[in-house]
Amino acid sequence: MELSKLVQSIGESPTLAVSALAARMRSEGIDVVGFGAGEPDFDTPQHIIDAASEALNNGHTKYPKPSSGLPVLKEAIKNKLKRENNLSYETNQITVTVGGKMACNLLIKTLINPGDEVIIPTPYWVSYPEFVRLAGGKPVFIQGTEDNGFCVTPEQIRAVMTDRTRVLLLNYPSNPGGHMYSPERVRAIADALVGTNITVIADEIYDRLVLDGTEFLSFAAVSDDACQRTITVNSASKTYSMTGWRIGFVAGNSDVVKGVAKLDSQGSSGAATFSQVAYAAALDGDQSCVETMRAAFVERAARMHQLLNDIPGVRCPKSAGAFYAFPNVGGTFKRLNVSGSAEFTEKLLSEANVAVVPGIAFGMDEHVRFSFATSMDNIEKGLERMRTWIEKH
Numbered sequence: 001m002e003l004s005k006l007v008q009s010i011g012e013s014p015t016l017a018v019s020a021l022a023a024r025m026r027s028e029g030i031d032v033v034g035f036g037a038g039e040p041d042f043d044t045p046q047h048i049i050d051a052a053s054e055a056l057n058n059g060h061t062k063y064p065k066p067s068s069g070l071p072v073l074k075e076a077i078k079n080k081l082k083r084e085n086n087l088s089y090e091t092n093q094i095t096v097t098v099g100g101k102m103a104c105n106l107l108i109k110t111l112i113n114p115g116d117e118v119i120i121p122t123p124y125w126v127s128y129p130e131f132v133r134l135a136g137g138k139p140v141f142i143q144g145t146e147d148n149g150f151c152v153t154p155e156q157i158r159a160v161m162t163d164r165t166r167v168l169l170l171n172y173p174s175n176p177g178g179h180m181y182s183p184e185r186v187r188a189i190a191d192a193l194v195g196t197n198i199t200v201i202a203d204e205i206y207d208r209l210v211l212d213g214t215e216f217l218s219f220a221a222v223s224d225d226a227c228q229r230t231i232t233v234n235s236a237s238k239t240y241s242m243t244g245w246r247i248g249f250v251a252g253n254s255d256v257v258k259g260v261a262k263l264d265s266q267g268s269s270g271a272a273t274f275s276q277v278a279y280a281a282a283l284d285g286d287q288s289c290v291e292t293m294r295a296a297f298v299e300r301a302a303r304m305h306q307l308l309n310d311i312p313g314v315r316c317p318k319s320a321g322a323f324y325a326f327p328n329v330g331g332t333f334k335r336l337n338v339s340g341s342a343e344f345t346e347k348l349l350s351e352a353n354v355a356v357v358p359g360i361a362f363g364m365d366e367h368v369r370f371s372f373a374t375s376m377d378n379i380e381k382g383l384e385r386m387r388t389w390i391e392k393h
């Protein structure tokens with residue numbers, strides 16, 4: 001049957017495709033070491049699971065009412081934003097969504113008209129450009145460079161602003177770069193936007209996973225001006241290892257979040273009711289589980305950094321946040337006889353049983369992405385395999 005031009009115009013999510021392929025190979029008995037999707041390997045903490053079981057036993061099995069999110073969760077989100085991000089929002093400034101991914105997708109649909117431009121720093125998360133294209137918009141990429149820690153500068157942003165620019169998408173700690181923006185850098189970007197009508201989508205889903213001690217400054221917390229123009233996105237997935245619960249939110253201008261809620265009322269009817277109760281319990285409960293997971297990521301980041309830089313032709317900065325390493329592997333292409341990251345990734349998987357995501361999916365073809373949301377044993381094993389594989393060519 002013929003599919004719509006819209007569906008034909010986009011690709012499948014490469015991050016999810018790599019992890020699905022690795023899972024399939026494993027089910028066929030192949031010993032694959034997976035560094036694919038960014039999905040914490042920890043179990044969801046028990047007190048969150050208990051809250052969900054209790055919710056299910058107490059009849060939280062119907063549509064969420066209102067579809068924009070249960071009052072108990074909106075209250076917990078308000079408290080989180082105040083406590084952790086120094087942001088004060090009213091209840092009507094929050095809409096709960098089916099994960100952070102849907103939050104970004106719906107926000108773009110809410111904000112842009114066909115032909116509008118969205119500035120996206122590269123390397124970018126795979127889905128951002130597709131969200132923009134799905135809404136008929138035009139992604140405008142600005143290149144973060146290795147020598148600037150993958151960060152983009154206010155000058156780069158100013159250079160691409162036009163009268164069609166509608167949105168700047170910011171994500172730090174960053175997927176895939178593993179980089180952070182210092183408060184100074186954040187303030188400098190906020191300054192560059194003063195006097196424009198550009199809305200910032202601040203995807204802050206890794207805000208609790210800063211690994212190098214850099215202070216995390218929410219974009220909206222910079223100033224009144226930044227607060228007015230910013231819609232903040234966050235989710236349960238990475239902070240509380242709740243990827244399968246599919247729960248996130250948008251916070252900011254009440255008209256915009258209402259627009260997101262309106263779209264979603266015609267889409268999902270809201271996020272699963274018991275997931276909402278569980279997320280409220282996560283936000284209101286003991287936060288030591290977050291620190292335990294973050295501490296493990298700090299150790300893994302250090303080991304990834306050491307092992308990757310030991311491999312001939314590979315160089316990688318130490319990850320400052322999230323749980324990704326984004327090494328430049330371009331120095332291996334000649335000896336491996338590959339033309340870019342897609343071929344590199346295919347060969348690494350088929351010849352050494354190591355799954356990574358090609359950098360081309362994130363806009364940088366000399367790189368590949370490792371998610372180190374996996375055990376230290378897997379990190380040791382996977383990088384030893386990659387080193388041996390490269391050295392034998």
Ligand code: GLU
Nearest residue numbers: 013015016036037038175
């Ligand atoms: N955000 C994660 C990643 O980049 C999960 C997969 C996805 O939604 O892309 O791997």
